[in-house]
Amino acid sequence: MAGVSILSLATAAPPHVIEQRDVIAAAPKALPGFFRQFPGMIEVFGNAGIERRRAVRPLEWYLTPHDLRERSEVYLEEALKLYEQVAKDAMDRAGVKPEEIDIAVTISSSGVATPSLEARVMSRLGFRPETRRVPIFGLGCAGGVTGLSIASKFASAEPGTTVLVVVVELCTLALRTDRDIKEDVVSAALFADGAAALVLRSGDKQENKSLARVNGSAEHTWPETLDIMGWTFDPVGFGVVLARSVPMFVERRMPEMTNTLLARCKVGIHDVARFVCHPGGGRVVDALENALKLQRGSLDHERAVLREYGNMSAPTILFALERVFAEKRRGILALSALGPGFTATMLTMETLYA
Numbered sequence: 001m002a003g004v005s006i007l008s009l010a011t012a013a014p015p016h017v018i019e020q021r022d023v024i025a026a027a028p029k030a031l032p033g034f035f036r037q038f039p040g041m042i043e044v045f046g047n048a049g050i051e052r053r054r055a056v057r058p059l060e061w062y063l064t065p066h067d068l069r070e071r072s073e074v075y076l077e078e079a080l081k082l083y084e085q086v087a088k089d090a091m092d093r094a095g096v097k098p099e100e101i102d103i104a105v106t107i108s109s110s111g112v113a114t115p116s117l118e119a120r121v122m123s124r125l126g127f128r129p130e131t132r133r134v135p136i137f138g139l140g141c142a143g144g145v146t147g148l149s150i151a152s153k154f155a156s157a158e159p160g161t162t163v164l165v166v167v168v169e170l171c172t173l174a175l176r177t178d179r180d181i182k183e184d185v186v187s188a189a190l191f192a193d194g195a196a197a198l199v200l201r202s203g204d205k206q207e208n209k210s211l212a213r214v215n216g217s218a219e220h221t222w223p224e225t226l227d228i229m230g231w232t233f234d235p236v237g238f239g240v241v242l243a244r245s246v247p248m249f250v251e252r253r254m255p256e257m258t259n260t261l262l263a264r265c266k267v268g269i270h271d272v273a274r275f276v277c278h279p280g281g282g283r284v285v286d287a288l289e290n291a292l293k294l295q296r297g298s299l300d301h302e303r304a305v306l307r308e309y310g311n312m313s314a315p316t317i318l319f320a321l322e323r324v325f326a327e328k329r330r331g332i333l334a335l336s337a338l339g340p341g342f343t344a345t346m347l348t349m350e351t352l353y354a
Contacts, residue, residue, distance in 0.1 A: 003159065004152045005210035006349065007096065007199040010089035011319050012082050013054035013309060014170075014193050020050050022059055027188060030063050034180040041182065045189045049282025049303060053192035053310030055172045062175045071173045071237045075111030079168045082195035083117050087125060087166050090197035095209075098126030100162050101199075103154050105134045107147035107167040107314055109231075109340075110174065110238070112137065117168065140229060141278050142219075142339025143167055143314030144196065149217035149347050151200055159203030168195040169313040174231070174238040187240040190281050192310030196318035211325050215332065215348040216265030220257055225342035246280065246338070247287040254291035254336075254344065261346040262334065272348075273331025275299070276324055278317040278338065279306040288336075314339075328353045 024045045028035040035042065055062075056078040066074075083106075091098060104118040104127065113120070116135035118127075134154070139146050144167050151165040171191035176184045200214075228246065232239040243249075262269055277288045279302035289299055297303075301323040305316060312319070317337055324333065328351070335347045 004155045004200055004202045004214040005352065006212045006214065007201055007210055008090045008094035009196065009198050009211060009318060009322050009325060010086050010093055011194065011196045011315065011322055012086040012089065013195070014056045014078060014082065016055045016058050017052055018055050018059050019052045020045060020048070023188065026059060026063060027185070030177045031180060031185065034185065037180070038182070041185050044186055047282055048189045049279075049285065049306045050190065050310045051307050054194060056170055056193050057172070062172065063177065065178065066237070068235055068237045072111060075170050075173055076113055079108065079111060079113070079117055079170055080120055082168050083166055084121050084125065086195045086197040087121070087164060090164065090199050094199035096162060096199050099128050101127050101131055101164045102161045103132045103134060103151070103163045105136065105147060105151045105154070105163060105165045107136050107139060107143040107165070108169060109138055109140050109143060110169045110171050110313065118166065138340065139314060140339040141280060141313050141316070142337045142343055142345045143169070144278070144317045145335045145337040145347050146219065146339070146345045147314065148198060148335070149345065151198070152214045152217065152347075155200045155202040161202050163200040164197065165200065166195065166197045167315045167318060169193065169315055171311070171313050174240055176236065176239060178236055179239065182244070183240050183242045186242055190311040192312045194309060194312035194315045194319065196315040198318070210352045212333065212349040212351045215267060215350055217345070217347040218261040218264035219343055219345040220261065221341040221343040222253070228342040230340040247283045249342070250284060250287040250338070251291050254288070257344050258292060258336070261344065262348070265346065265348040267332060267334065267348045271332050272334045274324060274329050274333055276317060276321050276333055276335045277302055278336070279303065279320065280311055280338070282306065325351075
């Protein structure tokens with residue numbers, strides 16, 4: 001991936017702000033049978049590390065029944081809005097015209113669209129008819145890092161290639177009130193909606209105008225771990241699969257795996273100026289700091305994004321990266337995320353601020 005530069009990064013979130021205190025008040029009404037049986041589970045909302053989040057619909061919408069058709073219609077309508085908004089912003093910040101985009105990579109695991117999202121907006125955005133489309137589904141929370149890695153490999157294949165990466169997730173559309181299971185309560189406490197986009201270019205001679213240069217990437221999928229994270233599907237909609245053991249898994253498995261992944265990126269752990277991690281939840285961030293032997297509070301931007309926006313799945317780490325870029329942290333950054341598989345993914349980059 002030599003010579004692949006990140007020219008810009010933009011983020012966006014839908015307009016409806018949902019306060020966690022309002023979710024706490026609504027949860028026992030939405031799932032009365034569950035909370036009569038497990039009243040202590042209401043503490044999940046307070047322990048999530050979230051104060052508010054953004055959603056494509058107001059809170060009241062989620063408290064009434066919706067089938068897969070309705071949820072899919074909302075996904076298509078709102079995902080396209082966010083796609084256009086964040087793609088335009090990223091291209092404007094990069095000083096890149098839509099007709100310069102050679103490849104459009106779309107990452108989304110919270111809805112299905114065929115034709116895919118980039119196909120539906122490419123004429124409105126002004127992409128060339130020969131722009132190559134790469135829609136990717138199923139990466140979950142790892143999508144921001146893995147998507148950036150895949151896009152970087154595409155860009156590096158031919159000097160001068162410009163790639164737009166758009167990550168859109170509308171996780172609130174998976175909220176279920178028809179099932180009395182703990183996974184749905186945890187999902188209701190954590191998940192939110194958001195989008196991010198990056199513009200990459202290989203062989204860019206104006207690196208002084210870039211944010212960073214991609215160094216390398218790697219990933220690892222543990223055998224026999226398919227039941228840790230993912231979706232089920234039925235006529236009502238997507239159903240979250242989320243094991244409660246994720247923080248414990250992070251603390252036990254990530255120390256050794258971090259060194260392995262960094263070595264594949266040809267970077268030593270002491271060369272990393274800052275880790276940028278996907279903040280899956282308050283306890284997951286604590287576990288990451290322990291696993292990486294970081295001082296408590298080191299992942300401050302991750303906690304701030306989680307507190308203000310919730311867990312948006314794949315875009316969340318890019319919201320944190322945007323804040324790291326804003327403070328002009330110099331040196332090597334290591335982006336780390338976990339997703340369905342169960343897979344650890346990592347990408348390293350060197351910052352290039354003007």
